[in-house]
Amino acid sequence: MPATDALGLALLAQARHAIATALEQPAETAAENPQLSERGACFVTLTLDGALRGCIGSLNAHRPLGEDVRENAVAAALRDPRFPPLDAAEFQRVEVEVSLLGEPEFIDFHDEADALSQLVPGRDGVIFFNGCQKATFLPQVWEQLPDRRSFMAALKQKARLPADFWGPNVMLARYQVRKWKEAPHGS
Incomplete structure (x- = not known):
């Protein structure tokens, strides 16, 4: 489901901005949210034409959520061992999903x-x-x-x-x- 709340919009914006920066692509300013400074664990999933293109995340909340989403977004785009690194053309078409994990x-x-x-x-x-x-x-x-x-x-x-x-x-x-x-x- 599309993001409709402030936290979801901020997480998606942070993820896309981090990938754009890593790929040296133009990027909109990433939205901020006070919850991004709280510890949190998330997974960032990338899909391209409906198929998985990368998925990396954290199982435990060991750093601020904003840092976690940015690091996992870049890792999903560039370091998922199942896929070659995302390129600039794919970046324009890739869809980003962020999953915020509850406590296991x-x-x-x-x-x-x-x-x-x-x-x-x-x-x-x-x-x-x-x-x-x-x-x-x-x-x-x-x-x-x-x-x-x-x-x-x-x-x-x-x-x-x-x-x-x-x-x-x-x-x-x-x-x-x-x-x-x-x-x-x-x-």
Whole structure:
């Protein structure tokens, strides 16, 4: 949904301005908001022609939200290892989405089936931990993977584990997001 509140507009403007600056492109002045100075964690997702073009973020609020969104925006544009760096032509067409993460909460479960039964598709972002292996999916990923088992299998693969992996050291946390997306840019 397009940004309609002051915080969402400021986050999107900060993200786009940071990418423009990194690419040495002209940029409008980034909107300010008092909440940008508070600690916060966000993910910045870039899409181009409806396809993912970069997504980088923070799971924990370890710095001011304004700094977090700017750093994650530049990282999504230039350092997502799944994609080459965004170029100036793509920048003109890319759509920016910012997801502000709520505090993650760990889930108590007995086995994988119990864990899956506690997840709410479309609402819960999930962090998968197994020792030093970790991966997350934002709640928006449920749009592509609405089945709980498929969602979890893909999340385990993102953590570089087999899709059918489950072990005694697995931990899960869930979180919700507030998200804002730019209106589509011209092609």
